Amino acid sequence: MSGFLILSDVELAGLGITTAEVLTALEAAIAAQARGAVQVAPKSAVLPGDGRYVMTTLATGDAPDLTVVKSVMVSPRNPSRGLPGVEGVVLVQDSETGEMLALMQAGWLTGVRTAGLSAVAARRLAAPAAETITFVGTGAQARSHLAAFCDLFPLRRAVLVGRGAGNLERLGALARARGLEVEIASTPQAALAAADIVVSSVTLAYGMEPFLDARWLKPGAFAAITDAGVPWRAEGMAALAPLYIDDQAQELENSRPMVEPALVSGDLATLVTGPALARDPAARAGFVFRGMAIGDFAIAALALDRAREARVGTLADWRPRPGSDPA
Template sequence: MSEFLYLPDATLEELGIGTGEVADAIEAAIRDKAEGRLFDSPKAAILPGDSRYMMSTLAVGNTEELTVLKTVTVSPDNPARDLPAINGAILVLDARTGLLRALVGANWVTAVRTAALSVVAARRLADPQSKSVAFVGCGTQAHSHLAAFAEMFPLDKVFAIGRGRANVDRLCETARGMGLAAEAPEDPEAALREADLVVTSVTLDYSIEPFLDARWLKPGAFAAITDLGIPWFDAGFAALDSVVIDDRTQEAAMEKKLIAPERVDADLTELVAGAPLAFDAEKTGAFLFRGIAVGDYAAAALAVQRAEARGAGQRIPL
């Protein structure tokens, strides 16, 4: 009898997989793609109204012989329902037979792979001695990036900026619990002018009026922009010295571009392959991205392999 492995988000969190491990797995997957061992399709996204955002990614890897399909819904009204704003599921299939191998929770994967994608870029573009980070948007992605960057940089200060007071307070509390100073300034400009690192993760809602300007970033600062650039003034992006996106092919397929194509210096494949971009104390850098199938593939494959090795999760007959 065939069976599949069920790995809900709570089980995934218990596996103890670090963001750095996921970043390493993403880099390996990017190399596999560049060398013809992994195949993916551009991210699909639908905005059906009421600020909801549905997306899916698909990738097939010949190294692990897996097919990974993720579907996620962002529902801004969910917190009022006492539900997470982001929910979904991931199907992990045997790439040879098509049989279901695992059903994986999407929330953990989405959080950790997004932060891990930022880590891949930050390894090349951010000051390794970064001490301060400003978060604009204080939800799940802020927490996952805080955990990732705290492992990577000698942080000592966090700025938390957001519309939801409870989320801001929760992020500050988490930062203080890690031994970091935490502030919740009213003025995002002051925070961006001081911070070594900036992470923006506002609600994916194009009705939001821009309120951030890349011209506020100090020399040497690095920004991880996870929210499609929604809160940023387009004109300010001209001030960025280095701009990396996640995938040029995917971006070319998108009707609404993250940034003018001529402003892009590299995508992640080019960056991992050795594009001549590096931290410069006199220049600003940014990673502006919408998420790619390679990231979801790498995180889900790593989780399934770790769970199988440890006997974690629940086996369910097909």
């Protein structure tokens, strides 16, 4: 195919990619990284000092032959401009030639890959019969996790903790549409104590005072902590045992570890490629992560294949046409 595809979040969401397909793609990519077929750079971030948070990921591989770069910005002033609080773009190139293959809006991909990474861990660490899920943070990540976890567990009840009335209402409506009872929690402690599964997706902010404590979780609960553990009290994290992170090699490159390294049982590669984990039904388990390039790589590759099959997206090409004068 000559040229490259431009794909919006709406077009990507319309591809019909299922949770099962997302998990298959993620686990295959994690295994490929473990055997050296895909190489990744540590996630990078810049905090300009005015509330913005800019981050990038990079992965390249030969199975498939792709290089994927994602750039995302969190801007606290965007909602007042009528824009999403998080905006970004994904660039997909041929890893052999460098040719541009796709330019994707990053919202759908980020939501799906983050919920998918949580689900990869949850399939191994959460109670299979989990019925109550608590969301701390009720924005886009909570909505993506609701969809994925409803596909994996026999959920019956959703407990919500959030500050934005609009997001609370939207997430509650989606949960009811899935057949769940919805409760707005009186306190974060009550919300955590009620949960079989907790999803923490609080928007990162400078100087945030931690307000969640893993010791509030009941025995057998599982916490998917997508916000790098920032809202969680460090002194309570030892209550999560086992405790996994996304990428131990990446974490070694970070000057501010999400959790005390001695508490970490392993990472996603350990869970996916290692021996089957014997789950202790009385243990509180956790998965803490800041995001990893292999997730963006896996979902971008899956979405590109599906878009090509469905002939979705706008075809563009910035190379000169035959016979044209590039000057």
